[in-house]
Amino acid sequence: MDSPAPSDRQALIRRLLAFIAPFRKQLTLGLLCSAVSAAALPIALKQLTDFLGRARAAGTQTPALLADVTHVGLTIVGAYTGLLLFRFFQGLFLSEVAQRVGMGIRSAVFTHLQRMPLSFFHSQRTGALLATLTNDVNRLQNAAMLLRDGVVLPVQALLYLGTMLWSSLEMAVVTLVAVPLMVGVIHLITKKLRALSTESQNRLAEATSILSETLSAPRVVQAFSAEEREVARFNQANDGAFQAAMRGIRRTSLLTPTVDWIGAVALALILYAGVYFRVPTDRFLMFVAMANLLANSISGFGNVRGQFEELLGAADRIFTQVLDVVPSIRDADNATELPPLSGRIVFEDVSFGYAEDKPVLSQVSLTIEPGEVVAFVGPTGAGKSTLADLIPRFNDPTCGRVLVDGVDIRTVTIASLRQQIGIVPQDSILFSGTIASNIAYGKPGATEQEITAAACAANAHDFIQAQADGYQTVVGERGTTLSGGQKQRLAIARALLTNPHILIFDEATSALDTQTESVVQEALGTWFKGRTTLIIAHRLSTIVNADKIVVLQEGKIAEVGTHTELLATGGLYSLLYNAQQRGLSA
Ligand SMILES: Nc1ncnc2c1ncn2[C@@H]1O[C@H](COP(=O)(O)OP(=O)(O)O)[C@@H](O)[C@H]1O
Ligand SMILES: [Mg+2]
Structure with missing residues (x-):
């Protein structure tokens, strides 16, 4: 800038x-x-x-x-x-x-x-x-x-x-x-x-x-x-x-x-x-x-x-x-509309840093096939959120390219790109308004059925019904206070409602207890079909069924494989996984 x-x-x-x-x-x-x-x-x-x-x-x-x-x-x-x-x-x-x-x-x-x-x-x-x-x-x-x-x-x-x-x-x-x-x-x-x-x-x-x-x-x-x-x-x-x-x-x-x-x-x-x-x-x-x-x-x-x-x-x-501050991320002069995606995502030698002398991602190359569920794991600060943020162009890579369906995302309009991506960020923010309007934030004209369907998928329907005014309960500033887990489920419903081709969950279920988390995951399973889904997970037990697990360490890809493959190789993933299993049983 x-x-x-x-x-x-x-x-x-x-x-x-x-x-x-x-x-x-x-x-x-x-x-x-x-x-x-x-x-x-x-x-x-x-x-x-x-x-x-x-x-x-x-x-x-x-x-x-x-x-x-x-x-x-x-x-x-x-x-x-x-x-x-x-x-x-x-x-x-x-x-x-x-x-x-x-x-x-x-x-x-x-x-x-x-x-x-x-x-x-x-x-x-x-x-x-x-x-x-x-x-x-x-x-x-x-x-x-x-x-x-x-x-x-x-x-x-x-x-x-x-x-x-x-x-x-x-x-x-x-x-x-x-x-x-x-x-x-x-x-x-x-x-x-x-x-x-x-x-x-x-x-x-x-x-x-x-x-x-x-x-x-x-x-x-x-x-x-x-x-x-x-x-x-x-x-x-x-x-x-x-x-x-x-x-x-x-x-x-x-x-x-x-x-x-x-x-x-x-x-x-x-x-x-x-x-x-x-x-x-x-x-x-x-x-x-x-x-x-x-x-x-x-x-x-x-x-x-x-x-x-x-x-x-x-x-x-x-x-x-x-x-006078010129936005550093804006549509290219000849940007085109991104057609509906099938959802293939390619990171091509991608590097990025927030400050010039401190690289956060170095030369990440990765292909995600349409409809795949890919999990990103790794220590805190490894660069998982940063990598995911490149897909909706919250940041542009300093080197390399990000492609969706073979198109460099810098050549299409930001709006047409982001419309096809549903994001559940690490911290769930509610705006002042009703629960329904919060879920429909990305699609203000959404019908009641759409809102309810999204809420059900996020396992939020029951607790919403239990609120005094149901879907019309006012939340956010000066409204009813919801728990962290409830907010997270509303954030998930909000991302699902726009029916995106790419879903990004950034520790989206971290505030839920293990039991609620598995209920949510089960309900989400049907929503993942036909969409490319990226899950950044902290609790590794939730991603054992992912098509691909990407282990990030210090901004580089350390390992890629399925749960079984990674356990067998005995690398960083198996270390992390075994440590968590011990923690659970202790
Ligand atoms: N907005 C930011 N400005 C500067 N540095 C950041 C910013 N966000 C993250 N970082 C740094 O980038 C690195 C990777 O962070 P992040 O992608 O959030 O890791 P993860 O999601 O794997 O925990 C960390 O060292 C973090 O301090
Ligand atoms: Mg993060």
Whole structure:
């Protein structure tokens, strides 16, 4: 898997805009509404200062002045009423864009994750992924709002600056010194925020990892009285996130006061210039009010800039950690549909390792004929599961080929390959839902008869019937808890239901007692007919009838033969088998 280097700013911004682009109509409307509504304050101020000028000229209260003030008051209320309506609509439009962008990114991330090969989930910490999916996506959601402020605030600033120049050129000169100073300060303070946000996010991801680990294994934590250690571990990451966040906050908190302080000094200078150049009072007031608004716009823009840096950090993580990761296992460009199989499997000089320098399988060659029942045995860690995982292409061999019915499995579509394989993995996972929906996971439209038949074959029918709601009993998270053996039997039923041509059982009956195991095996016997079946077995007594027994040791095939043949040769198999027999009779 190739994780690209952190993308540069411009590229990031372009890609972010691409997520917003589909909603440019709402966005433009929102921005227009926002710009229009911003005119309310200047209009009111203009009315007010003009009136003050007239009031000063009139000297005393006259009926004409009273009429004038009524008119001014009504104009102000009218302007506000009209313009705030625009603000209402800008809120609606832009919030919709924000929500849609968030929804779009969440869906893109989830969809992309579903295409990732198993190795991706082994190499990535789930906590980091979860943190990215929740925190970072929420941050990106703000892109539309930031875009609004990023566009509207500078426009406002220019508008105010223009009014100021028009009010008094002499006083405006002061502003021309103050504004660049403010912008410079903003740049200095905000430029480190992206790095700080990344650091805080990394620590948060660590905390989320610990959370998801302990949530999935509370039994282990409690059995080893490790609660306090876990709390300490969590708090350390939590505290790290807090420290990094605080460093960012100290910076952003500096922003508004510093900019405002420059504004205050500028105001004093403006005051001086106003008196020195004898600027008329109404223009003077207008100017000061505008200068204040300008300062607000600039410090507001500073905050936007800071948030924008954090947003870029979030976007960078989403792109580099998820969306840009090219799945290493995917359909070839000219992949074809695999026709229905007869089930011959050939491993041709297959080697594989999870890490480059540590081979797990070396030069395995093996042919499995259609309809054969083949057992894989060998010590833990010999590579049995790894070898079986190559057939549905959970991994691709580093050397050699895997063929089904003479076709290299890398030349057919993954979906058409996996549809014909039924897998019962080493650990049985149930999804939240009913027992029936769990069995029908691979074939959502399965009929009741199909589900029952599969459950019967897995010797699960009786215990399912005994549940309160039978097949409709809710299991999984917040559902009825089943025993390990019961879960395993549901997993077997799930694999059988899709009626696959190849069946792979990876220690699929390890959680059953010997008696239940032999009942299940007997029931399965009829299902094995006409299918190629691979059984990875721990208890050797269960596979004595297999057509072929393959003994794996340290990633190599040590022996192949039937039970009788292997016992006769007196190799590794006979050692393992005799040891287990002694264990049973002892
Ligand atoms: N996802 C993985 N990442 C890295 N190493 C792995 C992974 N899965 C298995 N291994 C290693 O590969 C070797 C073979 O494992 P496995 O195929 O599970 O053995 P078996 O099923 O025979 O017990 C072991 O050394 C194991 O540690
Ligand atoms: Mg295994």
